[in-house]
Amino acid sequence: MTSTQVSEETNRQALERTWASPRGLLGWLSMATHQAIGRRYIFTAFFFLLVGGVEALMMRMQLAKPDNTFLGPARYNQIFTMHGTTMMFLFAVPVMEGMAIYLVPLMVGTRNVAFPRLNAFGYWMYLFGGIFLYAMAFTAAAPDAGWFAYPPLAGPQFSPGKGVDTWAQMITYTEISALCVAVELIATILRMRVPGMALNRIPLYCWSMLIQSFMVVFAMPAVMVASTVMLLNDRTIGTHFVNPWEGGDPLLYQHVFRFFGHPEVYIIFIPALGFVSSILEVNSRRPIFGYPAVVLSQVATGFIAFGLWVHHMFATGLPQIGEAYFTAASMMIAVTSGIQIFCWLATLWSGRLRMTSAMYFVFGFVFIFVLGGMTGVMLASIPLDLQSHDTYFVVAHFHYVLIGGALFPLFGAFHHWFPKITGRMLNERMGKISFWLLFIGFNVTFFPMHILGLNGMTRRIYTYPAELGWGDANLIATCGAFVIAVGGLVFIANAAATLRRPADAEADPWNGSTLEWATSSPPPPYNFAYPPVVSSLTPMWTDPQLRTVVTGMNTDRREVLITGVTEGEPQFRTVLPGPSIWPFISALGIGIGFAGSVFAFSWYFVASALGTIGMVGWFWPRSSGRLKS
């Protein structure tokens, strides 16, 4: 062994000791590495995807034929409410956050996210929110006023019981979680990149997450105002924000909710654009065409997304001049999506394609998402919206953009990064089989819904009479839903079978372009023995050995490098906090308080008290974290 090798080995061992997570149950609850938290987010979110999927199948079974009695009206309304709520708040946003928590620190070449304990706290809040919602739903109080809970239907008079309170409070949990992740990602991406990673060398996926995180910061407080301040207070302590009979305004709720609700779609969708860019770059063997154009159109999407919420409210009868503005804004967002699609097509055309299963999902994405984008342009038009709003045309549209726009890229990403996260390669053949099942099943399910909508089938109806002629298309859609389910099972079987095999994936099985491929699969808890220094957008292609690295960082405490926002020049080192049980205890205390507040307002004081105890423990001053050897 040469002396360099020896020193590298000591370095490695020291890092291993410093970054190790504690063992045992208590240790498991205390973990604060981005890898553990990211994996937990992803796993939990996929569990909720399954639950939401089962709910979808139950709805499709009810609608398979006219005048069906599989589910009654009460059960059906609960299930569609739970389906929407689960998919939006417990699956789509958290899974995107989980992927980012896992991938972003690797891509920017650092060792953890900026605030590891806040990260753990965010996960626990999300988990408790999900448990709370389903615990209430299975005991007595499933919400049944829709995932949007418009008053007065969701108000105390027309939705007595605890269902809507549960819904509104669940939003509070998941929202705190989303805000935690947003703050993490903004700080991590802006200040913790490796030296040399100037703004114009940030991987496109990290750009997507940066933009998405800023959107979360501005959008999530709006839903808190709508669901907690207005709706929950109207219901529990008798405020009259949205009560039309006491001077409140139900449309005010719609404005505030949709001010969140529309950006929410992009909060789910923009991370997926990042997946597409990454997968496409690696598998067309060239840097993404038009990097600045892609980044700028995503930034523009982030801004415009806040200016089109009224297209959810065209039927409420707002003044025409205002509506025309929102039509224009809604259509213009298609330009920014169009530019990205064109850049990807140019990448495809000038690259050399390698058709992995991840690429299949990207092609599926292009097909489904572009079709959904076209119907989106239709819905931006007020006259067309007045016919198609709240019909199955809209159901078709948003499943095309959300499943096509977010779920297909997510599945692609899953195949692409599975070796990195688990150290095992998914079976490509099964990946492609599951792709075809999902793709065909998806289109068979949702394409007929366009026609159903134009033929007058309204949303959220638990049954329909035979003479309206909707039976055949509904039956086809139901069959398609089961094909999707089979595709999902193949996907799960693939993942389960792969996890039973030994972890033997290479560090860089796809010959990727960005830094996550520079470390082993799965990465060690400290990610990189030495943070690399990069000089291009695709460091793994321009300098696969990553010969220039940062040395001289302390290995006996959790030190990370802080760099400049624009140029990525090294500025100083800082020490990140390590594992701690307190984020879990804080989240538990606050979670219990929130759950109790649905029954009595005084539980908010319990939440404050327990939360304060947790925070005191969390921030209790300690030594600098240097290990006593």
Place this chain on the structure above:
Amino acid sequence: MKRLWLLVLLAALTGCAPGPQSAMNAGGPEAHVIADLMRNFTILLGVIFLIVIGLALAALGTRRHRGMETLAPSPDREAKLTRIVGAASVLTTVILLGLIVISVSAGKALSDRSMPRNALTIEVTASQWWWYVRYLNDDASQIIVTANEIHIPVGRPVMIRGTSQDVIHSFWVPGLSGKRDLIPSRVTTVWFQAERPGRFRGQCAEFCGLQHAHMALWVVAEDEAAFEKWRAAQLQDAHEPSTDSERNGQQVFLGSECVLCHTIRGTAAHGQVAPDLTHIASRLSLAAGTLANNRGNLAGWISDPQSIKPGNHMATVPLEPDQLQSLLDYVGSLQ
């Protein structure tokens, strides 16, 4: 694979011929404006979709990847691609601007309506889960009150002034026009006009609770003479019972909880919270479009409304079989 697709597409298209509630089965100028706009958008956007997908699939035919090499893009080719992408982006913007213009002008055509002299103004008040309908008139004796069914003369513009008594509903008759939300404490309006006689089904389009699925209504468009005849009939008080059974039925009605909610003009029944039954037998449907209006359905509806439309606000009134038969005779006579 291809054949399966065709089959699915065919089934989707033919299995769904426009029914009485289809927006594609336009029965008036407003619905035509929207249906035409929908057709133009679909054709244009469909072509664009096919081009984009064609370009993506064609890329599969380009050179495939061998080994692990990566490409350093050549400057010439990049410049060419930049021009193409730039041109496509500009073209997209221009097309979308064009779509905004045709969309907004169609919107103006729908909403810029000065009140024509011969317009009919109908007030619609939605409740969970039925429609209260009142034909406004300066002469109070000419005001008609009915429920769940609107008759309109062909060729005359109609303005619906809508509101809600409880939660937000949405008035939507796809064959005639787009939808308009009915919001408590607000009044919203929608205009339409029928160009041919016919029956147009409408349905509440905003989720309004348990029986949102069973909140439909019929709009019957008929020529001026038929409409006037209908109007004159609706202005009358209820038919006086003319047989023993009808007389018994009236007594059953007036002696039960029915009167607390329903009105039958010309009798002591003046309830205001449920549909006016003065001319119930002249209507097409029962329970807001839930059942066809015939004796069997009426018997089922009166005996057990909660199993037909679970959760609706109609009470189940216990009746002896002979009472029910008389009541059916009476209600069935209220033409």
